[in-house]
Each structure stands twice: as C-alpha cells, then as structure tokens.
Amino acid sequence: MKAVRIATRQSPLALWQARHVGALLTARHPGLEVFLVEMTTEGDRFLGAPLSAVGGKGLFVKEIEQALLDGRADLAVHSLKDMTSVLPEGLMLAAVPAREDPRDAFCGLAGQTLDTLPKGARVGTSSLRRSCILRSGRPDLDIVSLRGNVQTRLAKTKELGLAGAVLAYAGLKRLGLDGVITQVLPTEVSLPAVGQGVLAIQCRTDDARVRELLAPLEDATTRIAVTAERALLAKLEGGCTVPLAGHATVSGGTVHLRGLVGRPDGTHVVRGEVRGPVERARELGESLADDLLSRGAADILRDFARRAEARES
Template sequence: MTKPDLIIGTRASQLALWQAEWTATALRRAWPGLRVELLPLTTTGDRILDVPLAKLGGKGLFVKEIEEALLDGRADLAVHSMKDVPSQLPAGLALVCIPQREDPGDALVTRDGRRLADLPAGARLGTSALRRQAQLLHSRPDLHIVPLRGNVETRLRKLEEQALDGIILAAAGLKRLGLAERISEFLAPELCLPAIGQGALGLECRSDDERVQRLLAPLHHPATAIAVAAERAFLVRLEGGCQVPLAAHGSLCGDLLELDGLVASCDGRELLRGRRRVSKALAEQAGRELAEELLARGARRLLVAAGGPGETP
C-alpha cells in the first residue's frame, strides 16, 4: 500500500472529522495529486464526559493526544478547533495556518423553536461553558443552567432526552454539520460574546517541517489569523482557559481591528467588558492592553473567585 503524502491527526467526533476532511479537500485542491489520509484519535476530553471541563484542567484535554502523534511522527498535521488550543504549545510544534473563519457566535437550539426571550422563567438551559453560563445568567438570572457535555450529536440528543428547554452550541459546528435549520436563535455578541478562537480552525505541525508548512500556505487567511492572534493575546495576559468565564472576539474592517473582551463572575452578577479599535498591526498589543484594562477594573478578583490565576506577571 502506497504511503500517503500527508497524515492528518484529528479528534474522532463527527465535527472534528468534518473539519479534517475539509482541510484534506482544500489541500488536494491546492496541490492536485496530493495523497492525504486522516488519523482519528480519541482525546482525554472525549473520553471523560461526566465531569465539567473546568474541573478537568482546561483546554489541552482536546489536543494532547493529537500533539503527541505529531511529535512521534504518526501524524504530519493536526486540525484543531482554535477554541480548544491552549495558549502555550509544546516545544517543537507550531500553529502555522489559520483558514478563513466560520460564524464565530453561539446559537440557541430549543425543542419548539422559541427564542431566548420567549423561554419561561426558570427555563432549563444546557451548557457546560462557564463563559456562556455567566453571560446568560447576567441577562436572565432566572435561568437554570444544566451541565451538558459531549459532541454536537450527543448534546442535541440530550436536549430531547433530558427535556431541556434549550441548549447553547457554537453556530459554526451546527453550520459545518448541515444542522443550521436546528438553530432557533443566533445569539448576538452583545448578549453572549464568543469563546476565544471560536469558529476558526488551527492547523498545527512540527515547527521544523518546512514541507508541511509550504503545503499549508494556500489555506492561510491573514485577516482571521490577525483577529485570532488578538483574542489569544487577551487570553495569555489573563492566563485563562475553560476554568474561568472570559471571552473575546476580534474582527477586521480594512486595516482596523475591533476587539471586544469580557471577564465575568460564574453567576453572572458581575460582568466587565471592554473594547479596542486599533490598526491591525497592533492586534496582539490590543489584546494585552484590553486584558490590562479589565484587570485594572477588577477582573483579577473575578478570575481568582472562579478558580483562575491570582497575581500575574
């Protein structure tokens, strides 16, 4: 059997496989004749579904086994959802390509098509993201948040099985799986600011693998990469992850970057938001400065209360 030119490591969920196959198709289109195969892997985050992510230790749970496959040579390329990628990468690996972003926002799925404002007092809403929980409770403190983990199909099934009034999912995942018709409402960023990197893919390879980096070059989308870099700079300065309720979203309009950031208490009673509008050349600086602004306004206290870092360097 002929060895493939490129092996893509990916999580084994339906959405992750869709994302990896999309990448493979884009590579074959850019490089006709390129032989690409997928290597599905089960990560720790996929195996442990009965514990909230905040208690498991953060984002690396969804990438660790895939990065190990890169480092030991079983895979040449990893395709991640950017919102799952920790701010620090293992030595020897690099994020070298960020393709064009899908819808970065969150979506409400209800059993009867009702929108958030139409849900009854005390409605049971499924999500395990502290970021979503905090923002939803800020606007609707009457809601009862039900922990909900698993892939997209599992969460949609639990909506029915647990008789939930609704669940919150990333709009990008529903769209990529052809399930956009299930969306009852696209949540505006003013109501629920997206997760850092949400809707974007991150293509990771060995930092010294110039062949793979050259193959990936046609898939890179500079505007998305700049926006995501600003969001991740915000994350790095706050030393955040799944354990704390924080969010950021950057968007480019010409040469200008607009970046919104948020830190909240887990119960949604306190919520700090800020915005920066700068030249795209200052994207990462804007992320750090926005984080500093929120820290000065009290974000450190909220992060500590949520189980995040204390004093930061």
C-alpha cells in the same frame, strides 16, 4: 506520491473539519494523498463532569499534539477555541483558514428563543462562558451542564426535557444541523470564545515541507483577529476554568477587539473593548487584558485560583 497524515479527534465535527482541510489541500496540491489519524483525547473520555472540573480546554489537544511531536502525524486540525494560549515547544499554528460564523446559537425545542423562554426554563450548555452570559442576562434560568459532541448534546437536550441548548453556530452549520437553530445570538448578547469559528492547523516547526503545503490555506484577516484574541487569552491566562470571551473583527486596517471575564453565576461580569491598527493586533489584546484586570477581572481570576488550590489540597 506525496502524502500527509492529519491527526484528528473522532467526533463527527472533528472528522468533518479534518476532511475539509484535506480537501483544501488536495485542491491546491493535485496528487497529494491525505490520510486521517483518528484519536480519542482525554476531553472525549471524561464526559461526566464540566471541563472546568477535569482540566480545561487542553484536554482536547494534548494527545494529538503528542502524535505530531512523535512523528505519527504530519499535521493536526483543531477548533482554535480548544487550544491553549501557549503551544508546546516544537509545534506551531501553521495556518488559519477563513473564519466561519463565530456566533453562538440557541436551539429551542419548542421553537422558542431565549427572549421567549418562561421564567425558570432549563437551558443546556457545555461552557462556563455561556453559563455566565446566560445567567447575567437571564438570572431566572436554570442552567444545565451538557458534555459530549454536538449530536450528543442535542440528544441530551431532548432526553433531559430541557427548553433548549446553546451551541456554536459554526459547528451546527458545518454538520448541516443549522435547521435546529431557533435564534442566532448577536455577539453583543453572547460574546464568542477566543478563536470560535476558526480552524487551527498545527504542524511541527521544523517541517518545512508541511509548512509549505499549508501556506495557501492561510487567511490573513483571520490571522490578525485571532492574534489579538489569543494575546488577550494569554495575558489573562484563561481557559475553560474561567468564564472568558474575546472576539475581534478587522475592517479597513483596524482591529476591534471586545473581551469579557465573569463569575459563573453571572453576578460579576467585566467587559471592555479596544480599537487599533492591524499591525498592533497582539498589543491590543494585551492592553485589553490589562484593562479588564484593572477593573475587576484580577479579583475574579484570583478567586478561581484559590478555589482550584483548595480542591487540590
């Protein structure tokens, strides 16, 4: 009997995602057995501080990637936005299924939207990107850091008496919690994180059997979009330590990529966009990064680097 072991975090959303990929696999490969290898990552353990203060997005994937390298699991399912721009040697992004809605969503406790919130309202978020975008558009808001899984962040929103919180629409939708959404934010208002809404299926580069099993799950359009987005991320060398956004759409053989780098307080935000043929997706991401860097993003990144060095010294 054929079998595969899927490494996953233990949060409700991560388990949903792993089971979803397992169901996709068994639907395409009758008789395949799927076992989950549930793990707790550093990102799950250190919830007392913002991600930017404890090491960034890689904290959600390091232990899981090590389980793949050690042979304790055959594949792993991540939220692509949690993955670093460079993968460990010996591992590959084997498949990206079709993207879920990439937008952010506001969950207002009193049914309000961001537009109807009173001056000084307290809004929760777990990301520097969302904080930057919120403060850029509504500098009067009081932004409160929220960590934890989706349900935890929603519970903390109530416990802390916040006006609402901003979360990823995809996660809420996958968990059947989209009923708490009071406003889906257009990408023109809140540009998504690189890879937001995309499931990343990772395996060992030399595991031909698993690569063959995963091949039918690949969505070509999603791959083109995330290739452009991740090229932007890699050139900017950004993570959860810098407010950074990147979102690509693909239509009629053309990629439209938009990007953003900003300061956490929203006082300086550099935006840009580029279009080009799908065959040049990676180059488009790199060229947009160069454009952003030349127009002020380099100064923002240098400032972050100096602050990081000062904290470590």
